[in-house]
Amino acid sequence: MLARLLFSSLLIASQIRAQHITFLQTQNDTWNSTFELTSQQLVNVNFSDTQATNLEIAVNFERSNWALGSATQDDFYKAPANTSSLPAGSVIKVQYFVNTTSFALPPNTALSRLSYTTKNLLNDTIPASAYILWPYLPLTYPNLSSPRPGTNSSKFPVVAWAHGSSGVFAECGPSNLRNLESQYSAPYELALSGYVVIGPDYQGLGTNQSFDGSEIAHPYLVGSAAADDLFYAVQAAQSAFAARLSKEFVIMGHSQGGSAAWASAIRQHNTPVDGYLGSIAASPSTNLSGLITALGQALPPLLPMLGTQAIKALQPNFNISRLLTAEGQSRYQLAKDISMCNSAAGELLADFPTSDRGALLHPNWTTVPEVADFFGATAGPGTLPISGPLLVLQGTSDLVVPYQFTDAAVAQTCAINNGRGVHYAKFAGVTHVPVLYASRRIWLDFLTNRFSTVGNVTTSRTCVTVNHTSLPFPVENYQRELGHRLELNTQSYQQGRLGF
Template structure:
């Protein structure tokens, strides 16, 4: 395990832009600041879109991209990202490809949208002004939704005139629940100032029952911060002593999601047999889960029937290549919302397109990874 964990950590660090949050002069911001337009040389961005990294007054950060727009400004897309990790270094804004690259943020920027991508509290900026640490509340959708809407507010303030009033929200993986919670938050008075510009939300692989996923991942991710929400909780109530120690190791190395996979997905027994009998399971679900509440539509749900992390029946009652395979669908849906086109049907409408080839013939995970061609180990000196 140690060699593979070390390889994962070193690779993750190689993907930082400007040295990561602890070295980047922009982070952490102690007052509202905006870096405009940002240095594209530090990113793997496609040619064309400009990048900026707007900060907010609360401990938060984010990233964004936009192409040249006309008239009232570029239509905004609030992008709520997947689980990248749990500590400051896992912020997508600290990543050269903004973590999801052409899957969403770069694709939307090239389509003419202004992409606003919050990191969520605890990622990017992890310390308060008094030095206390802000822990990322992983999978607490309602909290991250408010992070996202506050970052949208801050972006409109920092880049006044560049963004049109209209906006769409799109979220994937962890962000699917966040996107769903955004439409629930918009139904309240807390964000009434943003409500008029809202035109729709896309939730890709939404999880409306956080603990229905792979428990070997979900419980350690959630458990490491749960005592900040539910005082009295101890990680040993869910995990075996070995996995409690591994969770502490994850904190010490500031590991992200890939490091957690090395530590938790080993085939060993890492969960206590009685973890579902602990009161905190249901208490957490009531606080964290999106769904089953009034929300402001329209809402497009994209879900893969062969999703290995989030069961199809959980979403329909209650992951991975869905964004890529449905790209033209959700891009057109976003365009239709910005152009004010009415939905063809009202109410809950379901369709299930069939794959062109048998499912097993498709690749479920990406194989190539970007590396920095300018690094000394990849350079050749010619004489």
Template sequence: MDKNLLLACAAIASLSTAACGLASDARADDQLPETVPKAAALEAADLLPITPFYTTPGKGEVYPGALIRFEKATDYTLPPHVSAYRILYHSLSATRQDVVSSAFILVPDGPRPASGWPVVAWAHGTSGVAQACAPSRMKDLYYGSEGLFKFPQAGLAVVGTDYHGLGTAGPHQYMNKDAQAYDVIYSVMAARAALPQLGADWVVDGHSQGGMASWSVAEMEHQIDDPHFLGTVSVSGTINMLDFIHPRREEGGAPFYLPMVAVGLAARYPDYKPQDMLTPVGMSHYDVVASKGCWFVDYASYFGKSGDQITKDGWTRNPDVQAMLKEDEIGKQEIKGPLFVITGGGDVSVPPGGVRDVARAACHNGISLAFRLYPGLDHDPTMANSTDDQIAWIKDRFNGKTFSSDCGKF
């Protein structure tokens, strides 16, 4: 059951289960866990054990994109005719320091195309900020039921970074567009070193946190100018960070993300103190969020709490928060290749108005893009229900089809 669909239903108590899209006979364990023990048990059931693959120091050359090791993975729950691998590789932090990241690769079975499998670099949405929260350590790769497996079934290879600090040791610079974009770009380089059957042409596709990362990749690629980079999909992206961390009351929002934001701020800015942002209620589970729990545990830890209870008045005026907002600005820099921006009209996690505002501003700044709003859909349902449209758009890029802009039409 989709976690963010359930989140929306939990936030709007007056909705019936049918209105939330839940079957009337939905089991009790289909609901979001409201206690930390239940949430921890749910996460443990999907989690694969940490192995030396993630923790053994690497040998060899150290440069961004350098492959440290790879292995075939047989412990994922995959659809038929799809093979999986894991890689460990060097990447960069937001301040361009060497870090180690992990990723998974999905490859269709069968004869490879003459030019190799076309590659989709996948940037995932928030899974948590603790080391255990890497999608490559989850049996379903976190997005298995939300359209991810449709990509290899459509003949596209997938390279999915975990982002450094998830899976690997060290802090996760949560919601930092540069850090996450580096991890995406260098995962593709490392994946090609591991699997020569991957082709040179690639696109990037990301959801939520990854929707910001994917747009940031397009900005970086304008400078890199890789001729094989063909375009970007940004789904429900946190491309308007202020609207995400401090939404208007009518926009909803999900306050339990805020302690994760505090973890990301502390990882990026050494002098930042989470206590400057979080109230005692907000700090009450901070250590759990930072080092133990993932999405479900983080949700349960702050179940029933509002943003006003978790955060202090005026916290967004902190200099480090202002630096984060500046660093995460989207829509002002030139990008390489076509851009497809998607949002859901019923998104309570990443308000669609903020996504549309950034897309319009990007058009005003000379960035050509296609925009699609899916009426009524919440955060994760937007990803799941738009996957076929994403794949069709991506295949148009690989097939060299002319791109049409929607600027001025939304």
């Protein structure tokens, strides 16, 4: 009897659905962007047909990941002039509920976007942007407190996520990308594990104009600026969502964001913020000038090209001709004009082998005073005391951030901190981004520990280094790099759903 009822209900449901069937479309094998270089742009950069085609493909790839269109055309990223007097950490505007159908998010996660104020390297207050990722069932910890005394807060635990290099122009802000740039490497995993994730774009990304319309240059790899963005984004989010967020928070980041997380521990030592519980720095950039010296002729030309924006953040009137050749200037100007990000920037310089940097950079470019200032601004991790605990994650097969530099920065920090404050976890045979996947259990345990001990008297633990190897198989049996990218599901068959 039950079987007949079930069959009958399915039959009726199928008949109802049949009345509303529409034609399916094939899985998209193109992109929703049709960018083409102009004839003048082609003349300016002297591209071959192959180079031009490759760059157009890369730009269209990037633009097809825009969730809501160009950031430069989105009013959300424009700060009203009448908000210029707000102090750093203030809310400018909030999109409480962003339509997630244009984002490639995990099911049962919600998204907000936040415009707020931060400080630039010249100590001016400027606007910035961030996203907030909400779990369906947030974790609960008994001793978490409200960001505002007297507020009836649900006290959901907060993790501020510092993303890795995404680019240096407006369109590279994660809050306008379908997969929020870092996807399952951390922010999605954090939300699915029950944490509210606050993800700043960083100043100059997403929001790239100040209150008066002037350009905000992104201070690429300057950890102290990103640390300000993280703390002020948390402060603004806690103000906007005082009834939902805890005062307590942890900062976590990878690569460029790893440097930002480490710089946050330094910032906390110098300017303590109530509620800060610690930082997690994965594959952190720690010694840029030393890395450039060590790489020598093997230095990727993309690095100084991106660094040009950071120099402009430090010295707005810097003449880039002192750093870049005429060819380098034309490539940089094209990158800026079309707001290209990492994928396209790589194609922009694909015809320049590392051994031919002279085509883009002047000889002895590292001795230009403004460049030296930039190197000085990126210093910090490994040279200054921190407020612990700091969890550092590093793969020994990382070619972007060689582990020897992280080893040295950890050792120096422990010496400065009298042997306390750093837990260093190394992963044999693991590369740059995959270290976040290999170490997932460890950083989730760290978060549990930090939020569970709120209210208890704790001291920074003795520095320790733990070497991890793959279990139960040798590392060569494991997937080495990311083998996937997220795609927006638009057709029912892509979701593999049954009819009931």
